[in-house]
Amino acid sequence: MHVMLLVGTRKGLFVLDSDGDRRDWKIRGPLCESWPVFHAIADVEAGTIWAASASDWHGTVVWRSQDLGETWEQSGDGLTYGEDGPPLTKVSSLTAAGDRLFAGADYPGVFESRDGGASWQLFSLLDDQPAREKWLEPDASPPGRLGVIATMPHPEDPEHLYVNVQGFGLFHSTDGGSSWGPRNDGMRADWPLEDPTWGYCVHKVVFSPADADRMYTQTHVGVYRSRDAGAHWDEITDGLPSDFGFPAVAHPHDRDGFYVIPVDPGHGRTMHDGQLAVWRTRDAGESWEKLTNGLPGPNAHLGVLREGASTDGLDDPGIYFGTSTGQVFASIDGGDSWEQLAGYLPGITSVEAVVWPD
């Protein structure tokens, strides 16, 4: 088996390769012509890697490779809101779902490709949502203008789609994307809400691979658990150093296992007390453990972004994350200890672990 980390950075995509032991890693890159990469994913069945990228000079494309990252093509064909529409400044998120590929973009909108990323069509603007009027206001657009930061099919029913809109919250469709409704019940906001059903800043949402009804989320103000596929959220922040953070990783085999990396919620958005720490719960958020063995600090003033952590899903799962200062860390013992795999990459936006069979 071949374990691969796709590491998106401000200066291109990097690939870290190892075997199933995950002890020795080789680094390749920068790939994708050093374009800034927001999110990179792979579909093992399709044998394809994709990287969502935006250049200040040349606009937005999705790169794709069908030879494990050796050679790349790019396409922005169809990634547009039309001649009279607003400019599409970036694709923030990618999702592979069978023979479909989704791209979440600013404005916000969701695009779909049925040909492996060679061309794209607008899939949804969520235009039945009252929140849409607000997110079309430029002044209401959150910093970074990420738009749709995730498009997530329910693991057991692809007609159930979840879309996470930066600064507005989670939305859900039961009819394959024809109609939508908010999915933020139980979340907090510490700002005024025009409507209590939307207006939440949901940084990262994950399904538990062990239980499709179990979801977790790290938001701007709190960490939450859902036992009913997002119909209701229970806050589980108590025990964490702050309610603010970006990434979230669900344990691949234990529905009660979940990891977050809280940061100072002020301007810095870096580690509390300069100590890089991953926080783990093994009881669905009833209690938390601070994991620092092998992680730097004090004086490690760095952050980890929303797509900056993932798991390889193996029987003895590896947990990986990349930092704003270009380090990649890995744990293959559930977080008890950590190794640094890379030290001097550009600022990291995304880390995705992929297991390729031999």
Place this chain on the structure above:
Amino acid sequence: MPVVHLPKTLLPLFAGLERECEAGGATVAEALADLDARHSGLLDRLCEPGPRLRRHIHVFVDQEAAELDTPTPDGARIDVITAISGG
């Protein structure tokens, strides 16, 4: 026929694209469209919907700042420049 000088950053995106190439057309837009016909998608890398030049792409015709509708006489030199930016 005008001659277009392209930025280096475009070359890796399109197989066979050369830094300097002849392109038919009476305006900048037509010359770029001619290149796009040979290298599908090139126009989108230089223009936003509208169409208008991307914010950080500048075009000069015979060393004069130009827009998409600027005429390109036979033999004109069209320079497509990526703005000095980055870090």
